[in-house]
Amino acid sequence: MTNPEPIVRLEDLHKTYWTGAVSVEALRGINLDIRPGEYVSIMGPSGCGKSTLLNLLGCLDRPTTGRYLLGGQDVSQLDDDLLSEIRGTRLGFVFQSYNLVQQLTVLENIEVPLYYQGWPEDRSRAVAEKLASRVGLDSRFHHRPNELSGGQQQRVAIARALVNDPLVILADEPTGNLDSVSGADILAVFDDLNQAGKTLIMVTHDEEIAHRATRIVRFRDGQIEKDVTLREPPYQAPADRAAATA
Amino acid sequence: MSPDLHPSQLWQQVTTATHRPPVGWRLALTRFQRIIRLGLKSIWIHRLRSLLTVLGIVFGVCSVIAMLAIGEGASYEAQEQIKSLGSQNIILRSVKPPEDEKASANRNMVLDYGLNYPDIRRIQMTIPGVTVVVPGRIIREYIWNITRNVDAEVVGTVPWYPQMRNHRVARGRFMNEMEMDDMASVCVLGQEIAARLFPWQSPLGKSVRVGSTYYRVIGVMEARGRQSKPGDSSSGAQATAVDQMFIPLTTAKMRFGETIFKQRSGSREAEKVALHEVTVKVAEREQVVPVSRAIQELLERNHKKKDFTMTVPLEMLKQSERTKQIFNIVLGSIAAISLLVGGIGIMNIMLASVTERTREIGIRRALGAKRRDITVQFLVETVMLSATGGIIGVVLGISIPFFVTLFAGMVTIVTLWSPLIAFTISAAIGVVFGLYPALRAANMDPVEALRHE
Numbered sequence: 001m002t003n004p005e006p007i008v009r010l011e012d013l014h015k016t017y018w019t020g021a022v023s024v025e026a027l028r029g030i031n032l033d034i035r036p037g038e039y040v041s042i043m044g045p046s047g048c049g050k051s052t053l054l055n056l057l058g059c060l061d062r063p064t065t066g067r068y069l070l071g072g073q074d075v076s077q078l079d080d081d082l083l084s085e086i087r088g089t090r091l092g093f094v095f096q097s098y099n100l101v102q103q104l105t106v107l108e109n110i111e112v113p114l115y116y117q118g119w120p121e122d123r124s125r126a127v128a129e130k131l132a133s134r135v136g137l138d139s140r141f142h143h144r145p146n147e148l149s150g151g152q153q154q155r156v157a158i159a160r161a162l163v164n165d166p167l168v169i170l171a172d173e174p175t176g177n178l179d180s181v182s183g184a185d186i187l188a189v190f191d192d193l194n195q196a197g198k199t200l201i202m203v204t205h206d207e208e209i210a211h212r213a214t215r216i217v218r219f220r221d222g223q224i225e226k227d228v229t230l231r232e233p234p235y236q237a238p239a240d241r242a243a244a245t246a
Numbered sequence: 247m248s249p250d251l252h253p254s255q256l257w258q259q260v261t262t263a264t265h266r267p268p269v270g271w272r273l274a275l276t277r278f279q280r281i282i283r284l285g286l287k288s289i290w291i292h293r294l295r296s297l298l299t300v301l302g303i304v305f306g307v308c309s310v311i312a313m314l315a316i317g318e319g320a321s322y323e324a325q326e327q328i329k330s331l332g333s334q335n336i337i338l339r340s341v342k343p344p345e346d347e348k349a350s351a352n353r354n355m356v357l358d359y360g361l362n363y364p365d366i367r368r369i370q371m372t373i374p375g376v377t378v379v380v381p382g383r384i385i386r387e388y389i390w391n392i393t394r395n396v397d398a399e400v401v402g403t404v405p406w407y408p409q410m411r412n413h414r415v416a417r418g419r420f421m422n423e424m425e426m427d428d429m430a431s432v433c434v435l436g437q438e439i440a441a442r443l444f445p446w447q448s449p450l451g452k453s454v455r456v457g458s459t460y461y462r463v464i465g466v467m468e469a470r471g472r473q474s475k476p477g478d479s480s481s482g483a484q485a486t487a488v489d490q491m492f493i494p495l496t497t498a499k500m501r502f503g504e505t506i507f508k509q510r511s512g513s514r515e516a517e518k519v520a521l522h523e524v525t526v527k528v529a530e531r532e533q534v535v536p537v538s539r540a541i542q543e544l545l546e547r548n549h550k551k552k553d554f555t556m557t558v559p560l561e562m563l564k565q566s567e568r569t570k571q572i573f574n575i576v577l578g579s580i581a582a583i584s585l586l587v588g589g590i591g592i593m594n595i596m597l598a599s600v601t602e603r604t605r606e607i608g609i610r611r612a613l614g615a616k617r618r619d620i621t622v623q624f625l626v627e628t629v630m631l632s633a634t635g636g637i638i639g640v641v642l643g644i645s646i647p648f649f650v651t652l653f654a655g656m657v658t659i660v661t662l663w664s665p666l667i668a669f670t671i672s673a674a675i676g677v678v679f680g681l682y683p684a685l686r687a688a689n690m691d692p693v694e695a696l697r698h699e
């Protein structure tokens with residue numbers, strides 16, 4: 001079968017932190033292609049550079065050297081405003097500690113990315129309501145984060161990550177703060193999203209969780225140690241399907 | 247889930263809604279509205295803290311407006327009183343010269359001092375531009391209505407006194423030329439005297455007694471505010487605190503003569519004063535000061551003793567304007583200092599707030615907020631905070647003078663510009679002192695901010 005254009009392409013990516021006289025090479029030469037529809041687990045011991053990689057993928061930081069192509073566009077050396085725009089339009093984040101804005105309600109939290117894209121309020125409100133219902137928060141629209149359980153908060157975060165229809169959803173240990181029941185709940189939503197064709201990149205410590213993905217990338221000391229594709233992504237873009245059936 | 251829908255569409259139909267963001271000024275406007283609502287929200291969430299934060303601004307603005315209003319009122323009152331003396335007038339008064347104070351202990355001596363008729367003639371003949379001269383004799387006496395009496399000044403003067411001194415007749419009329427020529431026994435009472443002697447009826451047509459002479463009341467003057475004449479301390483507080491009764495100058499001359507005998511608390515004094523008060527009206531306002539200098543020189547040549555004082559209302563007016571200017575400068579400095587302190591208080595809280603909300607800043611940055619968005623958010627919040635303080639200050643600052651007028655009876659004037667300027671400055675303080683915290687918020691590293699506990 002034909003390989004579609006990668007949605008994420010990393011070419012010899014390096015990241016070095018300078019703290020006073022000491023420098024830490026957090027990433028040393030990462031080459032990685034991720035195709036649309038893939039669900040990638042990133043694993044590795046603590047301090048091996050997983051979060052650093054996710055920050056670079058999320059355009060929250062710039063690599064020291066190397067190239068990062070997101071949806072075909074080189075974003076490795078864009079300025080701060082352009083990076084903000086990329087984050088706001090092409091990326092979705094799910095954090096371990098949910099990271100909701102405390103003084104905003106569920107719907108308002110979901111709307112934040114659209115707000116910075118200048119969406120009119122009625123339009124973004126409608127989208128936020130649909131997404132909130134979709135993640136099972138029908139009766140919680142106007143609650144504040146501190147009135148919700150951890151699982152519910154993480155579902156708000158997922159809805160927020162979806163609201164701008166991102167190319168990639170990035171998740172840093174999304175179940176790390178949850179009990180096993182709500183953790184399973186969140187992972188089910190992730191499976192569902194991947195079934196629907198969303199591209200997911202998730203950092204995790206848990207082998208069992210990692211195996212729900214279609215691909216596992218293992219890190220050690222800032223380098224890729226092992227990269228295993230478990231199965232084909234469940235869904236491919238219509239164009240690819242057409243190509244596959246032809 | 248409807249079965250005919252592909253799973254991808256289930257998630258996507260939500261977000262692929264025709265999304266066309268507004269453009270240009272409309273975008274700016276809707277964004278601005280939402281930023282303001284966001285700001286109001288976070289101020290409201292910490293309402294006690296917000297209130298305490300802006301207290302400096304509130305007190306600064308409030309005290310400046312209130313003090314300005316009271317100062318403005320006081321200076322207005324002073325200026326009105328000065329104006330009522332006539333800005334084209336020069337007022338001369340006879341005073342007992344200091345060296346004669348001791349001599350008055352000698353009982354048999356008659357004190358002869360003060361302004362006289364030759365002085366008037368000399369002024370009229372030698373100084374150009376002098377139009378009218380109002381001579382006046384002032385005798386301190388008791389005025390009686392049967393058993394009621396008041397201690398007052400009996401002023402012998404001329405019929406054109408009211409126009410000259412901006413002192414109007416409230417009821418009845420002032421004396422006329424004929425009564426002047428006839429040395430008629432008529433009088434016009436000051437408001438206070440009329441009220442004290444005739445509490446239940448109109449004094450017009452009634453008679454009052456001074457010494458052994460009865461005077462028919464033909465008019466009552468308007469009240470003169472408080473009867474203190476600012477800057478006129480030389481003639482003695484006791485002389486200015488009382489109300490006046492007006493009779494024709496000729497009548498005064500005839501009834502009281504040139505020499506006045508006073509018998510008070512055992513000692514007997516005799517004074518010979520031709521004119522107690524002379525008002526000189528100058529034709530041109532610009533001439534008032536030079537003419538006053540000339541009169542001063544002229545009189546000093548003929549009065550070896552310092553037995554007269556000169557009051558120039560125009561100079562007092564200028565002096566009072568200068569005083570007001572100094573008052574305003576002092577007030578302005580106090581305002582500047584208190585607003586500065588208030589501004590620093592706001593900056594302090596905003597810096598704390600930025601630190602406290604580091605996580606929120608990180609979240610917003612991760613979700614697409616540009617540095618500018620963060621700057622604007624915090625700046626608007628600070629400006630709204632300080633402007634709210636300004637509004638509270640303006641409201642308090644306007645109501646304090648109202649109560650001062652209500653309870654203390656002082657004249658206060660809230661000028662339109664003082665609340666406007668106070669409000670504008672307090673908003674500007676928000677910009678100045680909010681800029682640094684806002685920039686600090688905007689320049690945070692998103693990764694660091696997200697990691698912040």
Ligand SMILES: Nc1ncnc2c1ncn2[C@@H]1O[C@H](COP(=O)(O)OP(=O)(O)O)[C@@H](O)[C@H]1O
Nearest residue numbers: 017019024026045046047048049050051052053
């Ligand atoms: N901001 C930073 N400054 C300096 N060193 C850092 C910074 N962030 C991460 N590091 C270092 O980079 C390495 C990789 O960190 P990280 O990506 O957080 O690892 P992981 O998420 O896999 O545990 C670690 O050695 C860490 O100490």
Ligand SMILES: [Mg+2]
Nearest residue numbers: 047050051052
């Ligand atoms: Mg980590």
